[in-house]
Amino acid sequence: MQANRCEMINHHPCLSREAAHKYGRIHLPVAPRCNIKCKYCLRKFDCANESKPGISSMVLKPDEAMDRLRWYLERTDFIKVAAVAGPGEPLTNQQTFSLMKMIKEEFPELILCLSTNGLLLPDRMPDIITLGVNTLTVTLNAVNPEIGAKIYSYINYNGKTYYGIDAAKILLENQLAGIEEAVKAGIIVKINTIFIPEINGDHLIDIANYIKKLDIYLMNLMPLIPQSDFAIFRAPRQEELNNVRMKLRDIIPQMVHCKQCRADSCGKVIDGHSKTCL
Ligand code: SF4
Ligand code: SF4
Numbered sequence: 001m002q003a004n005r006c007e008m009i010n011h012h013p014c015l016s017r018e019a020a021h022k023y024g025r026i027h028l029p030v031a032p033r034c035n036i037k038c039k040y041c042l043r044k045f046d047c048a049n050e051s052k053p054g055i056s057s058m059v060l061k062p063d064e065a066m067d068r069l070r071w072y073l074e075r076t077d078f079i080k081v082a083a084v085a086g087p088g089e090p091l092t093n094q095q096t097f098s099l100m101k102m103i104k105e106e107f108p109e110l111i112l113c114l115s116t117n118g119l120l121l122p123d124r125m126p127d128i129i130t131l132g133v134n135t136l137t138v139t140l141n142a143v144n145p146e147i148g149a150k151i152y153s154y155i156n157y158n159g160k161t162y163y164g165i166d167a168a169k170i171l172l173e174n175q176l177a178g179i180e181e182a183v184k185a186g187i188i189v190k191i192n193t194i195f196i197p198e199i200n201g202d203h204l205i206d207i208a209n210y211i212k213k214l215d216i217y218l219m220n221l222m223p224l225i226p227q228s229d230f231a232i233f234r235a236p237r238q239e240e241l242n243n244v245r246m247k248l249r250d251i252i253p254q255m256v257h258c259k260q261c262r263a264d265s266c267g268k269v270i271d272g273h274s275k276t277c278l
Helices: 002-011 017-022 062-075 094-106 121-131 145-151 164-184 197-213 228-232 238-248
Strands: 024-027 036-038 079-084 111-116 135-139 152-157 160-163 188-195 218-223 266-268
Touching: 002 017, 002 188, 017 266, 024 062, 062 079, 062 094, 079 094, 094 111, 094 121, 111 121, 121 164, 135 164, 145 152, 145 164, 145 197, 152 164, 160 164, 164 188, 188 197, 197 218, 197 238, 218 238
Parallel strands: 024 079, 079 111, 111 135, 135 188, 188 218
Antiparallel strands: 024 266, 036 152, 152 160
């Protein structure tokens, strides 16, 4: 188990900076819908020169995504991770699970990776475990619902829409329960936190301390891209980001090579992260 874990980390370009120079990941954009609204999220525009989370030139069906995956694997030898990271929320789109199953059957050697906002993690954990998902990224922007309520407009959960503090409480509860289950199941978990200086800037230490207790492998502090409702807020300055990362790394290891990739990226993270067109 431990050897597999180390091997996975050493081959996953997001979990290891050394691996990022040698190995690549492919994001297969099969998940169009989302079940929450983060106030910094904007997925309306696509520019081939732009790399940011949630952007994809197109949404693929699972069999089209398999064609794309085969195409890359036939032509490269460095793709080690197959992931679904959007353009919406992977766990609320059944296509994610159909695709993961197909990949596991045809390419069992690939590391299966999912990104999620965590709302459906407890509900979908049995499927995640059965499918053999190896690594998981959960975006966790607050461990205090009062701060969460400033970041999320609403959530849709079990057929109902929740707003404000009610939404933030349910989301946080599910994120934490799901993360705990995933870690217990042996899945390697990375936490992404959007650094929004004016909203959660003073709360980042609390998040790091909290997730340290959950046995999280790595924390990835991502600078806010000011857009959508959060266009009024500033992005952190590079120096500010570096300083916070320095403080947080005393608590939990920090990812420092993230490129804030598109939902249809393919390739090595460090030697070129933008989409390579088919
Ligand atoms: Fe956008 Fe992802 Fe937030 Fe959904 S969970 S609103 S896709 S950033
Ligand atoms: Fe890795 Fe960051 Fe790109 Fe996600 S956004 S695939 S963590 S480099």
